[in-house]
Amino acid sequence: MNIKFDPNNNIIKLCIMGMGLEDSGNEEEAISMFHKAWNEATNDYEKFIAAYHLARQQKNIADKLKWMETSLQCALNINDDNVKSAYPTLYANISWCYEELQDTDNAKRNYDLSELYKGKPTDKGPFYHGTKADLKVGDLLTAGGISNYQSGLQMNHIYFTANTNGAGLAAALAKGEGRERVYIVEPTGEFENDPNVTDKKFPGNLTRSYRSKEPLRIIGEETEWRQLTTAERSKWRENLAKSKGEIIN
Incomplete structure (x- = not known):
């Protein structure tokens, strides 16, 4: 499977708008925009991106973990070489959440997975x-x-x-x-x-x-x-x- 990142995709545009609102200090509107992206997502690729941005916005660690794990599961469902570049980031964020929740076993397991997926790109082009x-x-x-x-x-x-x-x-x-x-x-x-x-x-x-x-x-x-x-x-x-x-x- 080979998915192309498209800045004209509706969900990606909603997330970019959400990040713009976030940058200007409108956090509540930003969260609403990311929820809109999640609710309108039609496939695992779009859900993976929307869930990641929702995870970033959560103040509660358990909520942050829930959305980050949702993002990871959607990414794993895709099984795309391009999306695999996100695995180290997702696993590292999940590890951090478990650390904050004082769950050292799960923190270490996810940290190890983050390190496992780091490395040179495997993209074959063109x-x-x-x-x-x-x-x-x-x-x-x-x-x-x-x-x-x-x-x-x-x-x-x-x-x-x-x-x-x-x-x-x-x-x-x-x-x-x-x-x-x-x-x-x-x-x-x-x-x-x-x-x-x-x-x-x-x-x-x-x-x-x-x-x-x-x-x-x-x-x-x-x-x-x-x-x-x-x-x-x-x-x-x-x-x-x-x-x-x-x-x-």
Whole structure:
């Protein structure tokens, strides 16, 4: 089973709205939004995400544990390699809840499971890289370029994704005047989950975003992805300009 993270999915949009309310201090409205997401979820993938955000909001540890275990059970039901990236986070949160409840046996069991699922990504791709550079098959993309998101920051890694729309977004935001290009790439060495997105909004690395210190080899070009509208492009650039988040390089 291979599930693609879709920011236009109704449940994901509700959770993003809930996080926005949370960030602005409207906790009660945020919880209502996450409950709405849970009530409207139609499958285990949507329930896994909604339950995770409901768990985060609970003040009572037993309630937090109940929702976190619900999220985990939905994730386990899916049995998807992409969703497995969330297992370490879910098990770690469950372990913390048991610690708070002074249930050391269950705390240790879940901690051990969290550690078991940590490790290098097993994603087989295909992988994509978005840019405005005019490149050809066989060219190598290497680390050391300047960040598209933070002026003057030289990047120690080269970034890529298994999500064509994610690569398309990167192409739209890339510096340069060329046309937006999404290249199909293959890593030439080890790679890791992109820490700039992993566990930031959603558990694990649901957007299948990665980085490597080794070059990426271009093996083709993708022509089908969702193009941003002019309004969406402006909104993204505005959000980036306002963002104070640190880029983990």
